[in-house]
Amino acid sequence: MSSTMGWHEAAANDSAISPLEHFEHLLFARGYLLSRVLKPAPAAHWRHHAVGRWFLTRDSRLAATFRELDGRSLLLVGNAIDLRSQVDGAPVVDGLLRAWRVSRAALDEALEWLAGRYVILAQSPEEDFFQTDATGMLSASYSAAERMVSSHQNLLAEAAGGLDYSTFGEPDWLRKRNAYAFPGTFTRFAGVHMLTANTELDVREFRIRRVGPLPAEPGEPREIAGQVLDLMRQQHPFLTRRGGGPLVSLTAGLDSRITMAAMRELAPQSLFFTYEKVYDRKSGSDYDRSIATQLAAHLGLRHHGYGLTTASRSPELDAVLERSTFLTHGRIVAASYLHELPADRLHVRSNLYEIARAYYRGKERPVVDPRLFARILTSSSAPPRAVVEAFDEMAAATGIFDVGDYDPLDLFYWEHRIVSWFHKVLLESDIAHDTHTLVNSRVILRLLLSVPLTDRRAGTVFDHIIGLAWREAYDLPVNGSLRSVGQ
Structure with missing residues (x-):
């Protein structure tokens, strides 16, 4: 019977990181970068790892585990707790690989039961994909052109050698629009997008696939x-x-x-x-x-x-x-x-x-569509066309209006408001x-x-x-x- 192979590195303690005079040791704190070409580390305490077809560069204050089994591999960066088997660290990844060995559906079910702050990169002959935790607490921005995923959009831009601003990237755009975040999946940089909750990124084609939430049985x-x-x-x-x-x-x-x-x-x-x-x-x-x-x-x-x-x-x-x-x-x-x-x-x-308190249902909202999302973001009854179009693109990519048993406004709060604000x-x-x-x-x-x-x-x-x-x-x-x- 096959056994898993790989490595695990626990998170370094903050007190173990040598402080630098101008706080450079705190740059991109607890960050990571996934790239197809090895990139320089922002600080001496960061670590490099080859993980299948990718390179991981990470702050050593983030734990990381890489495991391989029967031609499949899983990388987990951060902290994850399996609520069913009551384990964390490397055993979580081993359990996920065993579930994936059964089927992709079994892996999806196992991922539902993780709690924590983490990201996962999965690679196999059939598919390569990337997911965040349930709300993107360990955040993810990605660039298809640069073939990179990172916790910090600024780190991604620096690793790319500098990037132009996006349509919404002018320094004062958020303040001028009284917006809590950028519209849709846009970031400050052109071609860089935020990965929303309940979706995964196909890192071969850089396309989005919805992975949750699973149907909810009515409860008391x-x-x-x-x-x-x-x-x-x-x-x-x-x-x-x-x-x-x-x-x-x-x-x-x-x-x-x-x-x-x-x-x-x-x-x-x-x-x-x-x-x-x-x-x-x-x-x-x-x-x-x-x-x-x-x-x-x-x-x-x-x-x-x-x-x-x-x-x-x-x-x-x-x-x-x-x-x-x-x-x-x-x-x-x-x-x-x-x-x-x-x-x-x-x-x-x-x-x-x-997320569970119907945040956007405090008033009557008869039509829920991308225009309403744009109105909520900008606090305006007449949001700019570009903002509406950004949410149109997000809806098409994520299928937020096609999830049975869930109010799209609940999903909007969960998948956009929380992820982009928190x-x-x-x-x-x-x-x-x-x-x-x-x-x-x-x-x-x-x-x-x-x-x-x-x-x-x-x-x-x-x-x-x-x-x-x-x-x-x-x-x-x-x-x-x-x-x-x-x-």
């Missing part, structure tokens, strides 16, 4: 809450790093309350933290810090609250971040993680829950810590989307999760109002 909120909570808890053994238990951001909102409750068993090893933008009293972060401090005292959590007294930051660090990603979200916050929070630990964030946050905070979210799995998101619309809009499943996991988490207001646990 309390039952779904129990199933999701179990899957969240199964991730607990994999959240500790060399420096200790997870770092958990805590605010006055619902999402961080859900994460906190689901991690109750890990609370003694965890450090919860809240920042306050002292320099910006309109941000509401003082309320976040006040509620989080009270909540931590009430529940006996270790909590670190700190204030950001200025919006300024190191010019040298800012230059590194600008070269890594011109997209900005909260650079002063990301920079604060370097000196306020301990290194060599995993940051557990509370994003992604809104990676902006992570490409900045990666300078300090790797990130995990407890619901970043296709099977979990599918379960959360299986309950009726009225329950999704009300967040009923999440109320049940609190009731099952830690009822006292609702003793203090959530965003200013008291909530009741599900009955």
Whole structure:
């Protein structure tokens, strides 16, 4: 019987990376580049690997596994947890290869059960394809002309020797259009596109294929809450790093309350933290810090609250971040993680829950089409024609309107809004810590989307999760109002 062959390299600790005077060691932090021709590494601690017909160049702070079996190979970069077999690292890849040996459908089913932040490159005589995790938390931009895929569009552009701007690449386009991201799959650079969630990239022809989500069986909120909570808890053994238990951001909102409750068993090893933008009293972060401090005292959590007294930051660090990603979200916050929070630990964030809360169904939207997507992106009733056309192209490539059992607006939030917005946050905070979210799995998101619309809009499943996991988490207001646990 054949056995798998290959290699595995664990993620290097942040403290093991030699700091450089002008923060160059943080350039393209936790990034990767896949190319058909070997490209120079951005820093000395990056690693090169030949992986079948490709070369991988990666920050050593990203784990990587390459396995071969019966003429097929799989490369996994990042962290993935198999929720069925309760393993991470190399055993995950071995399990995926065994599933692929049975059939491509068996591999697709196995991928549904992965949680984490990762990308996968699969190669075989029949097909070569690339996928991200459930929401592209380890992001991917690709160029067919350059035959490259990368975590950072800026890294891809540099590796290509410089690229022209796309139709939407002028420096102020996002600000002028009040847009959270570029339209469709466009990026700043011509010929470079974002890989959306629930799709894969055929890296022979550089074409898109939809791979999910699988059909969702209608569910009852309390039952779904129990199933999701179990899957969240199964991730607990994999959240500790060399420096200790997870770092958990805590605010006055619902999402961080859900994460906190689901991690109750890990609370003694965890450090919860809240920042306050002292320099910006309109941000509401003082309320976040006040509620989080009270909540931590009430529940006996270790909590670190700190204030950001200025919006300024190191010019040298800012230059590194600008070269890594011109997209900005909260650079002063990301920079604060370097000196306020301990290194060599995993940051557990509370994003992604809104995918299951019918974010765009708060108002009547009788026609869902590319023009509506363009209106949402630009906050305009008359979006530019080029923006509508970009979403037309995205719809044609991804088949977002052809997925049975799912509202296209839910998929739009999942596949475009989250993927294109959240990676902006992570490409900045990666300078300090790797990130995990407890619901970043296709099977979990599918379960959360299986309950009726009225329950999704009300967040009923999440109320049940609190009731099952830690009822006292609702003793203090959530965003200013008291909530009741599900009955």
